[in-house]
Structures are given as structure tokens and as C-alpha cells.
Amino acid sequence: MFTRNFARTLRAGTALPALSLATSLFVVPAFAQDTAPTSTPPTTASTPSQSQAAPAADDAEIVVTGSLFATRVTTSPVTTVTAESLDQRGISTVQDGLQRLAANNGPTLTNSFSANGAFAGGASGISLRGLTTNSTLVLFDGLRAAYYPLADDATRNFVDLNTIPDDIVDRVEVLKDGASSSYGADAIAGVVNIITKRSFTGLSARAEAGVSQDGIAATQRFSVTAGTGDLDRDGFNAYISGFYYHADAVSTRDLRRPFNSDDQTAIGGPNxxxxxxxxxxxxxxxxxxxxxxxxxxxxxxxxxxxxxxxxxxxxxxxxxxxxxxxxxxxxxxxxxxxVVAPEIDRFGFTAHVAKTFGESTEAYLELNFQQSRSQYSGxxxxxxxxxxxxxxxxxxxxxxxxxxxxxxxxxxxxxxxxxxxxxxxxxxxxxxxxxxxxxxxxxxxxxxxxxxxxTRYDESRSRVYRAAAGINGSFGDDWNYKIDATAMHTDLRRTSDGYIYIQHLLDVIADxxxxxxxxxxxxxAIQNYLAPTLNTDASSDLYQVQASVSKALFQLPGGPVQLAVGGSLFYEAVDSPSANSDINGPTQRYFTINAFGTEGHRTVTSAFGELSVPVFEFLELNASGRYDHYSTGQSNFSPKVGAKIKPFEMLTLRGNWSRGFRIPSFGEANALPTTGYVTNSAGLFNDAYLAQYGCSVATFSTACPQYLRTASYGQTTLASPDLKPEKSRSITLGAVFQPIRNVSLSVDYFNIKKTDAITSLSSGVALQAYYAGNPIPAGYTIIPDAADPAHPGALPRVAYVQSHYVNANTQKAEGIDFAANGRFRFGDVTWTSNLDATLMLELSTTLPDGTRQTYVDTLGNFNLTAGTGTFRWRGSWMNSFAIGNYSLTGTANYTSGYNLSAMDQGNAYEDCGLAPSPAYTGCRVKSYFTFDLNATAKIADKFTIYANVLNLFDRLPGVDPVTYGAYLYNPVQAGDNIYGRRFTVGAKLNF
Incomplete structure (x- = not known):
């Protein structure tokens, strides 16, 4: 399968990027992303601050995400991102940095998309491997975090990346492999582990401001962190940290043409x-x-x-x-x-205390509070x-x-x-x-x-309260232990203003x-009566305690055999009442406000273990497993086996096989009926049906009435409490080549197969049957809209398609990750380089009848991506040059284009079926390349200034008339680059 998909990829026109990236692996040597973060690769810390110990020796061992043991190269690929590396690239927040990862594909949830009617407005989520936000597990210091109270697309539970306390983050480790054997549910595509600073000494402050060259998308950031005590020397450290971040709202009228107007005639489109x-x-x-x-x-x-x-x-x-x-x-x-992006205000505070006891015990307590507010007028x-x-x-x-x-x-x-x-x-x-x-x-x-x-106004204000405490050390005959506990609570208030209350509208008309x-x-007073302000409060909770012990059992030629076992108990809950319930009748509600609502809770008990067997110096085997039992009745065992083979000093081969699972979300199992809206496309109809309206499929976008061509149909999904967990099988195979000191090249192949995938079924099948006059397939209910008064005799369009969630589909994600990292000295100049790229070979869904829908290089899967597509290539290449107190960093970013089609919307693969007719933009959205530049100068012993230009060449994305998360462009492909060239300046003070 891999060979066939790779060959097909090259034939499909990706040979040149593939060869370019492959060549880069050998002409751009750099540090491996899997090495210890303290070894100072460019994707990790650059120079040690006062909060960090000096870089460890190259043979140092660390504990990394996905393993209970100390290791230098894991059997799974791990990418490490630090605050310093984000500074090098000129990226202001960890959330923005994670969104730019090559492994983060189309179904990601961005802040800009949440300002365009998303169910989870005001939040941001990551989607590794294109398998959506609910298949990527986000942890804080190895512990679970509370879900955002609103679900992505009203179904997918996820952790809001905006809740990351940026200024206390030491690094983020992204495990790009199935990890249910270590962490349980939802770790199908991978794990994002946000690791906070273990200690900090001194005072650090930052001030930063940015704006685009057109005077839009302004941001400001201020932070201060102060700490005392040397944990290693004094046995005590305490620090406090606070920050404030603001981003201006951006309206569509602020953008350049054609992205700011309904008049598309300048690009050959309709007015x-x-x-x-x-x-x-x-x-x-x-x-x-x-x-x-x-x-x-x-x-x-x-x-x-x-x-x-x-x-x-x-x-x-x-x-x-x-x-x-x-x-x-x-x-x-x-x-x-x-609206392009909401106005965002975030601030937060952290207090952290750590203390050592004797020579082997360390304890910590951390308290966090953070508020995030997102608002926009629509x-x-x-x-x-x-x-x-x-x-x-x-x-x-x-x-x-x-x-x-x-x-x-x-x-x-x-x-x-x-x-x-x-x-x-x-x-x-x-x-x-x-x-x-x-x-x-x-x-x-x-x-x-x-x-x-x-005018409608929406605001989401979330307040996150988190406490974490832990102790680790050793006892007895070289037994090591670790105990951690956390409690996290999120309060979310949604404010909706300017929405018409139906009964009040009828009242003021009647009197x-x-x-x-x-x-x-x-x-x-009468205005407020017609459109009263609506406040809806929601919350989520997570409480967890986790403990593990490990011990070296005996020696083998390759080293000690290590065993670790542990257990976890956690409780999670979501209470998210509908903002627009119909409980009092169809007129006791608002027009257009989404009616998503859910309530649920569950307790999960788990037991896990891991065994590391270094058979020889060149061969290490690893096995892990975890059993999870849910109070709602589901249970699952997740095994994983892996191996590292080192045939010679410079080369490490690694591979894993694992099984994982995703528990049905609260939105899938407990929610009220939820409806998402998709704009009609020509591919849903046929000529016989459209003839009733005096048009055809070929003339759909020009001759068909507005009633058809610009309207949306609702995909209403009904909750199903008897759903089973989704199951997954993951295979990763990789190689890490380190030809010389400070140089690492890696290639990793991944293959994930998910069965019993929970789905609402594709609406395209039911829609096409309705418009063709055929019987509606079992499992669907079609609700027609009102007849068009201009064509009263025509069969009405569809208003809603209803179906239940079912365990029905099989999904597959397959691809290759490339990484090249290195650091070199040429006299007084230090050059560091990092290449991070992902090639998607396959993202597909197999339906119960055996029909296979494939989505790579198209806008599908709409059920997963909200029409933002599945990119075949995504990557970045960062190069930094430092001399003395000065550094200059350039980063090239690339995202491939795609065909305007989606098989889950009734199209054939890459048939241009979603393109407007006539296809004035062509059948493809072009690939997108941007370049960022960042400069840093240390002008005094304790004072550093920096400036960066994002999107240096002022390139705008290709026109996309189909994606509905933004107007005429893809918000995942473009990101903030839709604003054009953008400047940021800042200063850091360290004592």
C-alpha cells in the first residue's frame, strides 16, 4: 500500500517537492528533533536562560513524552518546540506555533474560523495527521486537561490551545504516533504535551507590538516572570508569572481585493x-x-x-x-x-513552588488562572x-x-x-x-x-482555573516513583446580542x-425587547491523580531491563446547556443561534505499564499497555510494541505497532440535535431537477435562482448514547541518521487505520437521492424547505438532512514526515537549520457499503475539515545565523494546493465538482509559499530587542470560492498571512 500510494503521489505532480525535500535532507544537516531538548537544537532552546540549567552533555538522558523511561532517541517520532524557537521565528503565542506544525493538517480549528460561525467559537484546536481535533490528545505536564465546554462542530471534544500559559512554557513535545498505551483515549493521531518551567530564578519581562503594513491585525503582548531560589543548589525555587495579550478584530473590508467584496468580476467571477x-x-x-x-x-x-x-x-x-x-x-x-478574525484579549497568572527533600525527592505545586475573551460583530x-x-x-x-x-x-x-x-x-x-x-x-x-x-454581536469569555501538584523520587533498591494530581475547571460565558427573538418579533408586529x-x-427598550441579550453559561471539569513506579530489573548486554507500572483515576464532565433551546416551543427562541447543548460526566480508572528491554547495544525492544474502564460502561486495552535498531553509530532505525481508541464525545453521546450548514453546490443536483428552475448543472452559478445557489442546507445529527469507542491501529517506521556531531536527519512513515469511526453519515447520498426522485436511503430523514414562490410548482430544495451518529466507517491516514536539523560554526558565525515537512499519502474513509472516499489534495472530508481540505504537502524550513550579540532568522513556509472537489460531497476524486460553473478560478487552488524574517540584537547585558517581518514578500493565498470558514480563501492554508506583510517589534529584559 505504501509503495502504491507513494508512486501515485509522484505521478500526481508532487515529484518536484518530494525531490526538493529529499535533497534538503542531505544539503541541510541539522539537529534531530528527537534529541534531548537541552541539547539546544533549533527547534528547542537556543541559549540557556536563567531559568534553565546549562546544556547537558550529548550523552545526557531525559524523560520524553510517550515513555516512562529516560532515553535519547525514542521509538516514536517526537518534535520539540520551545518558547525560544518560537521567538526565533517571530511567533507570538504557542497556539500559533502549534498551528504551523507540518503534521497539523486541514481539520485544525483556528481562531479565525471560530469567528465565522463555528460551534466552538473563541477556541483553537490542533489536528495531527488530518484526523481532527478529537484524535489529538493535549496534556499539561503529562496530565490531562479539561475540554473546552463547546464541541468542535458540536461533536468533537478538544482542549483549547488558547489556554496555554505562554510565558511559563519550557517546551512543547509533540508525539506523532499513537499513544493510547500510555495516555488512554483520544491519543490516536498523537499527543501534544505542554511542559512548564521546572524552575526560574531572576526577573524577566517582555513588551511586544505588531501590525500589518495595511494597518490591520494589530497585537500587543506584555509579560513578567520573577523567581527566587536555585532548586538544585538551595533545594527550593518559587516563581510567579503574569501576561497580557491583545489582538485587534479584523473585518473583511480591511482585506485587499478580491477577499473583501461580493463583487468578484475583477477575477472573472460573478457580481x-x-x-x-x-x-x-x-x-x-x-x-x-x-x-x-x-x-x-x-x-x-x-x-x-x-x-x-x-x-x-x-x-x-x-x-x-x-x-x-x-x-x-x-x-x-x-x-x-x-469578519476575518475576532478581537482577542487574554491575561493570566501563574504561581509555581518546587522543593527538594534529601538527595532524591522533589515536589512541586503550580496554580494557574487564565481568562480569554473573543468577540466580534457579524x-x-x-x-x-x-x-x-x-x-x-x-x-x-x-x-x-x-x-x-x-x-x-x-x-x-x-x-x-x-x-x-x-x-x-x-x-x-x-x-x-x-x-x-x-x-x-x-x-x-x-x-x-x-x-x-x-447587528449581531458574539462574545466568548472563558476562565480557566488549574492546580497541579506532584512528587517524585526514589526509594528502596533503586525504585523510582512519581505521583501527580491536577484539577482544572473552565467557566465559559457566551454573550449573544442583536439576535431576533422569534416570539418577541411576532409580538411587536401584532401590537x-x-x-x-x-x-x-x-x-x-423596544430594541432590547426585540433582540434581548442572551447570556449562556457552560463549564467543564477535569480531576486526575496518577502514580507510577519504575525499576531496573537486571542487566542485558545492551543495558538494564526496566519496568514501570502505574495507575490513574480521573473524572471529566461537561455542562453546556443549549443557547437556543426549543423546550418552550418553536417561537420561544432566537433566529440563527446554534442550538448545540450537552451535559455529561464520567469517571475513568486506568492501569498501565511499560517494559524496556535493551537486548544488545544495537537492539532495544519496548512494550507498553494500558487498560481503561469508563463509568459509562466502555472498557479498552491499548497495547504498543516498538523497537530501536542501531546497526552502526550514525544510524538508528525505529518502529512501532500500537492499538488505540477514542471514547465517544459528550457531544456524540449526550448532545441535543445539532445542525451544521453547508452551501449548496452544483454537484448535489441533476439537470432534470434544475430544469424546474430554468437552469442546469452547467449553468448553476449563473442561471439558477439565488434560492438554490447561495442557500445552505442543514446537516442535523442526532445523539446516540449507545455508541462504541472508535478503535485504531497505528504503524510507524522511521530512521534517524546522525552523520556528525550536531547533525540529524530523520524520516518517519505513519499508517493509521481507525475502525468503528463515529460518523453522521454523508449527506450527499441522501441529497442526490432526493433530487433524483429516488427513495431516501435508510437512516436518513429529508425535510424540504418552503417552496420557492417564483417556482411554486418545483420540488423544494432540502432544508435539513437528519441522521444519527453511528459506528460505521473506517478511516485511514498515511504519510511521511521529514526532518533535518543541524548547527554549525564558521568562525564567529553559528548557523542553525531546521526542516519540518509532512507528505500525506492518504486520508480516506470507507463507508459500510464498501465505498471508499479519498480526500488528499481535495477539500474533503467536509465532516472532518469543514471544507478546509487535506493538504498533500505542508512544511517549513528555518535557518538562523548568529554572530556575537546579533542573529538573523529566515523561515520558508509551504502548503500545497488542492482540487476543488470532495468525495463526501457527491464528487468523483479530483473532478472539480465543487468549482463554480463556469470555473472562473480554475479547478485548483494554488499552493502557497511565504517567507518570514526575524532579527535579534542584544544591546546590553540584560536587554534584547527584536523585530520581525512575517510574509516578507507580501504574498496572498490563492482564491478559494468553496471553503466556508473564510471568504474566498482557505483559513488553514493562509493563516494570518491573509493580512499581507506584517511587522512586530519587541524588547526583553532579563535580570
Whole structure:
């Protein structure tokens, strides 16, 4: 399989990157990423600070993530990232550094995506191997952390990377291998272990500010850490640390064309400004329009144009649809309301105390508090007839003679009369409706559009409280022990403002208290009644105690046989009530607020062990295993075996076979029905169906009505408490070549197969069956939308596809990691270099019927990646040159392009099936290359200044008209480089 996939990769056009990276392995010697972090490779500490001991000798041994024993080269690949290495690259936060790892692929969750309607708004998660955020385990000092209370896509539990206390992080070790045998659930794709400083002495302070050359995306960072006592000499150390970080919000209008406008004509695309060509009941912009209830053309309600430019529609536009107004507001909704990234404020405090007892015992206590706030203003408030909030809300309702949603129109009906009673209003007990211009003639009015003066606002504020304590040492006949405990609690408050409460909307229409003709004339009280502020509180908890003992048993030719055993007990819980529950009925809720909610808790008892057998100096075997039992009834045993072979001094071969598991998330097992939204694509339809609307698949993006081509359908997934754990089988094979001192090259092949994968099933199968007039497959429920009033006889589009979570699929991830690290001296110049690259050979899903969907080099899997795709290549190459007190570092970053298709959306592999028609952007999104430059100068003994330029050549990403996590670009491929060239300056003070 590996040979076939690798050959296919070369044939698919990746031969040149493959050869370039392979060549780099031999022309760019550097330190191996698997060596001890204290050996000063470029991906670890550069020069020791006062918080660190001097670099250890090359034969020093350390304890690394994934093993209970001291070792220099593990049987699993481990990448180490430190705060110093991030400083070298000009990266401000650990979260941002982890997002840039080559092994982090498409399903990652970024801060920018969370400002575009993501369920887990305000958070960031990592996805190793493209297997999503729930298959990568994040640890703090080897202990579990509390989940973010909201789930990614309402299903995936993950740890928010924004909760990392940046300024006390010593290093982050990323284990790129299955590790359930050591850590239990969720470590299928790998482990991210955030390791904090063991001790700190002195005073360190930092101030930093950055901004793009266009004056956007400004950031500020301030921190101070102070400590006393030398732990090794005095037997005591204590330090405190505090930080503040701020990032400005970025609006879509701040970006350059074409990423800031609905007008895509400059790149050969359509003009999607709200105008007479696309006007409709769900595409009227942020102005209000009315039409006679008996039918007829819409007209602006009130005088003038509150938002946009008043234009006269053409005769052709009016002839195309009897609904198009003669005069209307032309609007660029993306430019006016779009959001790229939220405003972020973070601050936190840490206190750490460590003490040694005698010659072999050390204890510590650490307390952390951190608050993170993410906020942004979005689209105008909607008065649509559908409430996409997790359940199906009928497109109309009746309330006697009061207001209603007109059957089949998708529009609100304004009554002829209004009265205080709000029902059965007549001339005898009420007055003519002041908002209905047709009331005097006895006609109701249809109302569509968006509120011109109410904009949605969202804020997520999380507070994280964490305590950790531990003791380690030795006793008896060379027994070593380690006991750790942690408690972590997250409080999350979500604030939503500017969202229309459905019942209150019906109320103010029925009694006439809201002025729709001139919305700015309404009082603050009536505005707040129509769109009351919603605060929703959620929380998560994690409590864990873990203990292990180890001992060298006896000697073999290669060294001592070591045995370690241990146990763990932890409790985890999530309490995340729905922000928009329908428990009181379909009108007692808000328009458009996601209705995700879940509550659950479980206790997990575990036993684990590891055996290291150095048979000979050139052969070491390793075996580990862990048994986990959940109070919810699931149990699992996870074994792992590995070997290191050293045929000669310069070469180490390594390999592992393991089994792992992922426990069903609280969102999958306990959640309310949840709905995600995907924009319609031509590939879902067929010509026979589209002929009802006067268009075809070939003319979908130009001739089909707005009702079809820009609408989204809801994928509603129903919780399933009887789900089994997902199971995985992982194989890694690698080689580490160290030809000379301070030079290391490594290549690692990975192959992960996940069975019983929990899935909501692909909606494409059900959608295509519906539009083809075929029976709906078992396991799906199709809920049609309201009929299009312009095509009342046509089969309505799909509003929702419902299905349960099931253990059904098999997923496979396969690829190769490359690393080259080194450090050289040429006189007074020190050159360090680090290459980190990943080639994905396969990411695929096999469905229960045997159908195989493959996603590498496409936008799939939508269920995993939210349409951000699976990149074939991702990598970076850092080179740093230091002379005296000065250093200059350049980093090249590369992410490959992809085809605009996805097999889980009804496409064939790489058939361009998601591209607009005509495909004005072509069938591929081009690859993306950027270059960063960072300079540091130590201008005094204790004072250092630095400056960097990210995206030095000011390159913008390729146009992507499909990915829905951002507008016209891929937020994972582009990252912050969408802002163009960006500058940061800062200063550090150390005493």
C-alpha cells in the first residue's frame, strides 16, 4: 500500500517537492528533533536562560513524552518546540506555533474560523495527521486537561490551545504516533504535551507590538516572570508569572481585493452584490421590503436606503422575476459585515513552588488562572422564516389574525390591524397597521430583509482555573516513583446580542409597537425587547491523580531491563446547556443561534505499564499497555510494541505497532440535535431537477435562482448514547541518521487505520437521492424547505438532512514526515537549520457499503475539515545565523494546493465538482509559499530587542470560492498571512 500510494503521489505532480525535500535532507544537516531538548537544537532552546540549567552533555538522558523511561532517541517520532524557537521565528503565542506544525493538517480549528460561525467559537484546536481535533490528545505536564465546554462542530471534544500559559512554557513535545498505551483515549493521531518551567530564578519581562503594513491585525503582548531560589543548589525555587495579550478584530473590508467584496468580476467571477439579479426572500440584504399579501412586486419599506446605494433595477431584471423591486438598495454584504478574525484579549497568572527533600525527592505545586475573551460583530439581524438552530422550525405558523409566516413564501405576514391584545385584531379593537402600506386597502403585507440598525454581536469569555501538584523520587533498591494530581475547571460565558427573538418579533408586529418603517426611531427598550441579550453559561471539569513506579530489573548486554507500572483515576464532565433551546416551543427562541447543548460526566480508572528491554547495544525492544474502564460502561486495552535498531553509530532505525481508541464525545453521546450548514453546490443536483428552475448543472452559478445557489442546507445529527469507542491501529517506521556531531536527519512513515469511526453519515447520498426522485436511503430523514414562490410548482430544495451518529466507517491516514536539523560554526558565525515537512499519502474513509472516499489534495472530508481540505504537502524550513550579540532568522513556509472537489460531497476524486460553473478560478487552488524574517540584537547585558517581518514578500493565498470558514480563501492554508506583510517589534529584559 505504501509503495502504491507513494508512486501515485509522484505521478500526481508532487515529484518536484518530494525531490526538493529529499535533497534538503542531505544539503541541510541539522539537529534531530528527537534529541534531548537541552541539547539546544533549533527547534528547542537556543541559549540557556536563567531559568534553565546549562546544556547537558550529548550523552545526557531525559524523560520524553510517550515513555516512562529516560532515553535519547525514542521509538516514536517526537518534535520539540520551545518558547525560544518560537521567538526565533517571530511567533507570538504557542497556539500559533502549534498551528504551523507540518503534521497539523486541514481539520485544525483556528481562531479565525471560530469567528465565522463555528460551534466552538473563541477556541483553537490542533489536528495531527488530518484526523481532527478529537484524535489529538493535549496534556499539561503529562496530565490531562479539561475540554473546552463547546464541541468542535458540536461533536468533537478538544482542549483549547488558547489556554496555554505562554510565558511559563519550557517546551512543547509533540508525539506523532499513537499513544493510547500510555495516555488512554483520544491519543490516536498523537499527543501534544505542554511542559512548564521546572524552575526560574531572576526577573524577566517582555513588551511586544505588531501590525500589518495595511494597518490591520494589530497585537500587543506584555509579560513578567520573577523567581527566587536555585532548586538544585538551595533545594527550593518559587516563581510567579503574569501576561497580557491583545489582538485587534479584523473585518473583511480591511482585506485587499478580491477577499473583501461580493463583487468578484475583477477575477472573472460573478457580481454577488445584492441587486436585481439575485434579489429574493432570503437575499434582500439589511433593508426591509414589503409586498402586497395578495402577491406582487416588493418595494422598500420607508424612505431612502438605510444601507447601501439606492439603484433602479432594469426592465430585464424586473421581467425575470415579479418580485424584484423597481428601486432597491444595492449592498456588498461581505464588505459591510464580514469578519476575518475576532478581537482577542487574554491575561493570566501563574504561581509555581518546587522543593527538594534529601538527595532524591522533589515536589512541586503550580496554580494557574487564565481568562480569554473573543468577540466580534457579524451580520445584520435576520427575520427569516427558518430558525437554523438545531431543529426544524416550520416555514410558517398561524396566530389567529395576528402576524404569521406566510405559507410557501418564506416571508413574514404583517396584519391589516394591530392591537394590544395581539390576536384577533379588528377595526373595532385596534388600528390600521402603521408598518403595512397596504393596510388601508385591506391587504396584508409580506415583509422580508434584515434589520438595518441591529447587528449581531458574539462574545466568548472563558476562565480557566488549574492546580497541579506532584512528587517524585526514589526509594528502596533503586525504585523510582512519581505521583501527580491536577484539577482544572473552565467557566465559559457566551454573550449573544442583536439576535431576533422569534416570539418577541411576532409580538411587536401584532401590537404595532415596533417601527419597521423607520427602525432608528425605536427606543432602546423596544430594541432590547426585540433582540434581548442572551447570556449562556457552560463549564467543564477535569480531576486526575496518577502514580507510577519504575525499576531496573537486571542487566542485558545492551543495558538494564526496566519496568514501570502505574495507575490513574480521573473524572471529566461537561455542562453546556443549549443557547437556543426549543423546550418552550418553536417561537420561544432566537433566529440563527446554534442550538448545540450537552451535559455529561464520567469517571475513568486506568492501569498501565511499560517494559524496556535493551537486548544488545544495537537492539532495544519496548512494550507498553494500558487498560481503561469508563463509568459509562466502555472498557479498552491499548497495547504498543516498538523497537530501536542501531546497526552502526550514525544510524538508528525505529518502529512501532500500537492499538488505540477514542471514547465517544459528550457531544456524540449526550448532545441535543445539532445542525451544521453547508452551501449548496452544483454537484448535489441533476439537470432534470434544475430544469424546474430554468437552469442546469452547467449553468448553476449563473442561471439558477439565488434560492438554490447561495442557500445552505442543514446537516442535523442526532445523539446516540449507545455508541462504541472508535478503535485504531497505528504503524510507524522511521530512521534517524546522525552523520556528525550536531547533525540529524530523520524520516518517519505513519499508517493509521481507525475502525468503528463515529460518523453522521454523508449527506450527499441522501441529497442526490432526493433530487433524483429516488427513495431516501435508510437512516436518513429529508425535510424540504418552503417552496420557492417564483417556482411554486418545483420540488423544494432540502432544508435539513437528519441522521444519527453511528459506528460505521473506517478511516485511514498515511504519510511521511521529514526532518533535518543541524548547527554549525564558521568562525564567529553559528548557523542553525531546521526542516519540518509532512507528505500525506492518504486520508480516506470507507463507508459500510464498501465505498471508499479519498480526500488528499481535495477539500474533503467536509465532516472532518469543514471544507478546509487535506493538504498533500505542508512544511517549513528555518535557518538562523548568529554572530556575537546579533542573529538573523529566515523561515520558508509551504502548503500545497488542492482540487476543488470532495468525495463526501457527491464528487468523483479530483473532478472539480465543487468549482463554480463556469470555473472562473480554475479547478485548483494554488499552493502557497511565504517567507518570514526575524532579527535579534542584544544591546546590553540584560536587554534584547527584536523585530520581525512575517510574509516578507507580501504574498496572498490563492482564491478559494468553496471553503466556508473564510471568504474566498482557505483559513488553514493562509493563516494570518491573509493580512499581507506584517511587522512586530519587541524588547526583553532579563535580570
Amino acid at each position: 454577488n452584490l445584492i441587486n436585481g439579479d439575485n434579489f429574493g426572500t432570503t437575499a434582500a440584504g439589511s433593508n426591509l421590503y414589503v409586498a402586497p399579501g395578495s402577491g406582487g412586486r416588493y418595494q422598500l419599506l420607508g424612505s431612502g436606503c438605510a444601507n447601501g446605494t439606492l439603484i433602479q433595477t432594469t426592465a430585464a431584471q424586473q421581467a425575470a422575476s415579479g418580485l424584484v423591486p423597481t428601486s432597491m438598495c444595492q449592498q456588498d454584504m461581505t464588505n459591510r459585515y464580514g 451580520l445584520p439581524s435576520s427575520i427569516y422564516a427558518n430558525a437554523p438552530a438545531g431543529i426544524y422550525y416550520p416555514p410558517y405558523s398561524t396566530r389567529g389574525s395576528g402576524p404569521s409566516f406566510a405559507p410557501g413564501s418564506g416571508a413574514l405576514t404583517l396584519p391589516v390591524y394591530v392591537c394590544a391584545a395581539r390576536v384577533n385584531c379588528t377595526a373595532a379593537n385596534g388600528t390600521l397597521n402603521p408598518n403595512n402600506p397596504f393596510a388601508a386597502s385591506g391587504q396584508t403585507a409580506l415583509l422580508i430583509g434584515g434589520m438595518p440598525n441591529i 404595532g409597537t415596533y417601527n419597521f418603517v423607520n427602525p432608528s426611531a425605536n427606543s432602546a
